[in-house]
Amino acid sequence: MEGFNALAWPEGVDKVEEWLDFLPDDKAIRDLFMTDVLQWLIQW
Amino acid sequence: MADMEAMDALRHARIQNFKNVITGNGPVDHTPHFGNFWSWKYYDAGYKFSEVLFDYSKMEDAIEQFCTRYPMDVLYETGWRNPTQVTSILGNANDYIIDDENYSISIRDQSYMDDDDYAPLIADPKKYLWETFLPKKFNVLDKENNSVDFRKFMDKYLEFGGEMGKIAGMAHAHGCCDFADPNGPADYWGFGYEMLFCIMRGIKKLSVDLRKRPDEVQAACEALDATFAIPRLERGYAAPMGSNPEFCVDMNPVMLAHITLSPAQFERYYWPQIARVAKVAEERDKLVYLFMEGSTKRFWDFFQELPKNRFVLQSELDDIFEMQEALPNVKVAGGMSADLLGRGTPDECVARVKELVERLGGADHRFILSEDKMTSFPNDCKRENLQAICAYLTETKF
Numbered sequence: 535m536e537g538f539n540a541l542a543w544p545e546g547v548d549k550v551e552e553w554l555d556f557l558p559d560d561k562a563i564r565d566l567f568m569t570d571v572l573q574w575l576i577q578w
Numbered sequence: 579m580a581d582m583e584a585m586d587a588l589r590h591a592r593i594q595n596f597k598n599v600i601t602g603n604g605p606v607d608h609t610p611h612f613g614n615f616w617s618w619k620y621y622d623a624g625y626k627f628s629e630v631l632f633d634y635s636k637m638e639d640a641i642e643q644f645c646t647r648y649p650m651d652v653l654y655e656t657g658w659r660n661p662t663q664v665t666s667i668l669g670n671a672n673d674y675i676i677d678d679e680n681y682s683i684s685i686r687d688q689s690y691m692d693d694d695d696y697a698p699l700i701a702d703p704k705k706y707l708w709e710t711f712l713p714k715k716f717n718v719l720d721k722e723n724n725s726v727d728f729r730k731f732m733d734k735y736l737e738f739g740g741e742m743g744k745i746a747g748m749a750h751a752h753g754c755c756d757f758a759d760p761n762g763p764a765d766y767w768g769f770g771y772e773m774l775f776c777i778m779r780g781i782k783k784l785s786v787d788l789r790k791r792p793d794e795v796q797a798a799c800e801a802l803d804a805t806f807a808i809p810r811l812e813r814g815y816a817a818p819m820g821s822n823p824e825f826c827v828d829m830n831p832v833m834l835a836h837i838t839l840s841p842a843q844f845e846r847y848y849w850p851q852i853a854r855v856a857k858v859a860e861e862r863d864k865l866v867y868l869f870m871e872g873s874t875k876r877f878w879d880f881f882q883e884l885p886k887n888r889f890v891l892q893s894e895l896d897d898i899f900e901m902q903e904a905l906p907n908v909k910v911a912g913g914m915s916a917d918l919l920g921r922g923t924p925d926e927c928v929a930r931v932k933e934l935v936e937r938l939g940g941a942d943h944r945f946i947l948s949e950d951k952m953t954s955f956p957n958d959c960k961r962e963n964l965q966a967i968c969a970y971l972t973e974t975k976f
Contacts, residue, residue, distance in 0.1 A: 540728035541719060543708040549725070553732065566809075571735065572704070573768050573806050575712055577777055578665050 588753035592651045596755065596826040599944045600865050600909055601887045606943040609935050610826075611650040611971050612757075612867075612892070612911055614949040616659060617681040619644045621956050626678045631662045634741050641745055645752040647961070648968045652757050652826060655952075656745045659683075664734045668716035668727070680955050689780035690714040696794040703805045711778065758830035758867065759822045763814020763858045766832045769807040769851040770799030775835030785838060792846075799847055811854055820863045827890070828864035829855055837872040844877055852880070860885040867911070870894065878904050894950055902938055910938060911946035914967065919949065919959040924966035931967050935974075943976045 539546045551564040558564075591607075598604035620630045623640035630636045637657050645653065660683060662674060675684045690711060691699070698706040713720035718727045746756060758766075767776065774795070775784050787795050814828075821828055836848055852868075859866050866889045873895040874881070881891065884907055892911040893901060902910045913934040918927055931947060939945035947967075953959050 537723035538725045539722050540725040541708045541712055543705045546725075547708060550728065550732070553729065566813075569704075569806065569809070571732075572707055572712075574735070575668075575716070576707065576773060577767065578661050 582751065585751055585753045589750055589755055590823070592753060593755050593823065593826050596651060596946070597821055597865060599946055600827070600890055602942060602944060603887075605976075606939075607976055608974060609931075609939060609943060609971055610652070610946045611968065612946050612948040613648070613650045613653045614892075614912075614951070615644065615653065615953045615959075616655050617683065618953045618955065618958050619655075621681045622647075622959075622961060627681045627683070628676050628678050631660050631676065631683075634663075637741075638745060638748065642748055645749055645754055648964050649752065649972055650754065650968055652755050653749055654757060656742065656749060658742055661738055664731065664738050665716075667718070667734055668731055669718035670716055682954055687780045687782055688715075688777055689783045691774075691778040691783075696791065696798055700794070700797045700801045703801045707805075756825050757827065759825040759828045761813070761817070762822070762825075762828040762830075763811050763817075763862070763864065764807065764829045764831055764851070764855045765810060766830060767834065768810065770802035771847045771851070772832075772835045773802050773806075774798060775838075781838065788843060788847075796846065803851070807851060807854070811858060814858055814864075815862060817862070821865045826865075827867045829859070829866045831855060831866070831868055833868060833870040833874070834872075836870070836874065836877065841876050841880075844880065849880055853883075856884050856889075859888045864888070866890070868892065875901075881905050882907065884908055890946060892946075892948055894952075898934070898950075899937060909944050909946065912948045912950050913938070914947060914949045916949060916951045916953060916958045919953070919963050919967075920957045921960075922963060924962050927963045927967050928970045931970055947971065 538549060540550050541547070547568055551561075551568060554564055554567060557567060592610065594604065595607055596610045598606050599610060617627055620627050620637075620640045623643045625636050625640055630640055637660075641653070641656055662676075662683075673686050673688060675686065676682075677684070692714075695706065695710065698710060718724070750756075767773070775781060779787060784795070831852070836844060839848060855866055858864060868889060868891045870891065870893045874891075874893050875896050878901070882905060884905075886907045889908040890911050891901065891905065891908050898910050898913045914927070914930065918930055934947060935943070935945060949959075951958065
């Protein structure tokens with residue numbers, strides 16, 4: 535089981551992006567997805 | 579079982595009708611009903627609010643009952659307002675106050691952004707937000723090895739997204755439209771001033787900041803906009819021209835934070851986002867629905883600049899007739915009061931709808947009916963009143 539700081543920017547967030555195997559490999563798309571996650575976490 | 583082909587045809591016809599109300603570019607065959615119904619749905623379905631919040635099957639059933647009982651063009655809130663199953667696993671459950679007796683969910687005035695946080699936010703917004711702000715907001719993540727808990731959150735977040743898709747499909751089976759394009763050039767409240775007001779700095783502290791550190795507030799707004807609103811806008815500019823045929827509108831900004839602003843403050847901190855929305859609407863042929871809490875009358879001279887036949891404005895507290903007269907460049911939505919829906923008779927409610935349709939729709943019937951308040955509490959609405967106005971709107975064709 536992994537153990538790292540998922541909120542470390544940018545290295546932790548980059549590791550979280552590796553979990554997103556339902557998304558294309560395109561880094562820009564994964565970055566956009568995580569920006570949306572960040573916004574959602576701020577707002578709810 | 580619903581005839582899905584027929585319901586899809588109905589849904590697309592309703593979408594086009596909605597757009598025709600806004601643009602005036604085609605015939606309007608009925609008055610659209612934008613259903614401003616929130617937690618009242620769960621009361622009407624016979625559930626406690628807290629039951630629904632933590633059980634998706636109950637949420638689904640409540641929404642299915644609502645769509646069956648009250649045919650309408652748009653059901654605005656389909657569960658997305660209440661992601662408590664997702665956020666509570668990160669430890670911020672105390673931020674919300676759930677009142678089962680009144681079917682309300684409130685959020686405490688939050689201020690996780692400290693006085694010293696303006697500088698790091700402005701300098702490097704993503705670094706500040708990920709590394710400093712989120713651990714303050716979610717105590718479960720406030721540790722070095724938080725990846726296990728973050729993974730649990732991601733699983734719940736994706737589950738929630740799937741659930742919202744499932745509920746949207748259920749609404750489609752009743753011919754109910756998807757409202758705003760989630761990939762449009764602007765989203766609900768993802769820009770600087772709203773984020774500072776609603777969540778990051780909070781109402782009280784931000785009000786003081788406007789007096790004591792206005793330049794930092796502006797810089798913080800710009801930093802947040804550069805992170806969220808501007809990239810989204812740029813994606814919107816790159817998307818195909820024209821209004822998305824799968825949604826009633828392309829953008830649905832929700833205005834909450836304007837309620838404490840003077841016109842001068844509105845111009846400085848808030849209007850730039852609305853101006854960006856107006857510009858992309860005009861340049862990329864998009865449609866916008868502004869959902870506005872409180873009163874906006876002191877900002878109407880700004881709204882007079884909005885491009886013609888692209889905007890709908892719904893205001894909670896302003897007089898709808900006065901607003902339409904002051905703003906002939908937009909169409910208005912709303913007008914059905916919770917007082918009447920909750921305390922009147924079916925005949926009185928239908929009479930009010932007739933008055934709104936006739937006075938505001940005009941010869942080309944360009945008006946959208948909605949409830950002025952976010953219908954939440956048991957006394958906000960009586961079942962027979964809502965059934966009466968839904969039947970009237972369904973049966974009245976132009």
